[in-house]
Amino acid sequence: MAAVQQLYRFSGLNGLARKISTNSQPILYSNWSSSCSWRVRIALAIKDIDYEIKPTSLLKTVSDNAYTEEYRKVNPLQKVPALKIDGHKLCDSVAIMHYLEETRPQPALLPQDPVKRAKVREIVELICSGIQPLQNSSVLELIGKEQSLKWAQHWIARGFQGLEQVLSQSAGRCCVGDDLTMADICLVPQVRNARR
Ligand SMILES: O=C(O)/C=C/C(=O)CC(=O)CC(=O)O
Numbered sequence: 123m124a125a126v127q128q129l130y131r132f133s134g135l136n137g138l139a140r141k142i143s144t145n146s147q148p149i150l151y152s153n154w155s156s157s158c159s160w161r162v163r164i165a166l167a168i169k170d171i172d173y174e175i176k177p178t179s180l181l182k183t184v185s186d187n188a189y190t191e192e193y194r195k196v197n198p199l200q201k202v203p204a205l206k207i208d209g210h211k212l213c214d215s216v217a218i219m220h221y222l223e224e225t226r227p228q229p230a231l232l233p234q235d236p237v238k239r240a241k242v243r244e245i246v247e248l249i250c251s252g253i254q255p256l257q258n259s260s261v262l263e264l265i266g267k268e269q270s271l272k273w274a275q276h277w278i279a280r281g282f283q284g285l286e287q288v289l290s291q292s293a294g295r296c297c298v299g300d301d302l303t304m305a306d307i308c309l310v311p312q313v314r315n316a317r318r
Pocket of ligand 1: 155156157158159201202203213214215216250255258259
């Protein structure tokens with residue numbers, strides 16, 4: 123699908139190579155394996171916002187990890203992503219995407235049409251509330267090794283079955299019509315989660 127290829131180009135997986143420059147540049151606390159961090163990297167790339175990336179490990183044994191007291195001041199839930207931008211500190215990938223959309227409207231990540239906007243939000247919600255939180259690493263750790271694969275597969279399969287039904291009505295080249303939106307930004311990292 124052309125849109126998916128486009129998103130991979132936008133993914134910022136090569137974000138580590140981004141140069142660190144002035145203080146006024148946004149700072150993204152991100153982890154390569156975090157699908158939520160990936161959403162924000164895609165949004166920043168689509169909107170052509172240059173930023174500094176702070177790789178934030180999810181392993182307590184590695185320095186610059188998310189479980190330090192220092193990072194707790196950045197994100198009280200000690201999750202990635204977090205974005206420092208315009209003198210503010212923002213957490214939660216969906217809230218960050220909306221902030222970017224409202225402060226830097228072009229290229230738009232939401233359609234103009236209210237029905238299409240609602241559909242984008244429905245898909246975002248389906249993925250970001252209905253799938254991703256149920257299969258993220260902190261939840262799977264609590265479920266335990268024996269049950270975690272079955273658990274993750276169950277919620278991912280259930281979510282994608284619902285999603286496919288929604289997309290059969292809404293999609294063109296992208297999730298809603300032919301233009302890239304927040305829905306596509308959330309879909310691609312979730313597909314990667316499902317495959318791994
Ligand atoms: O910012 C969010 O929307 C949610 C973040 C998380 O749940 C942490 C995380 O990185 C989980 C993941 O993407 O694998």
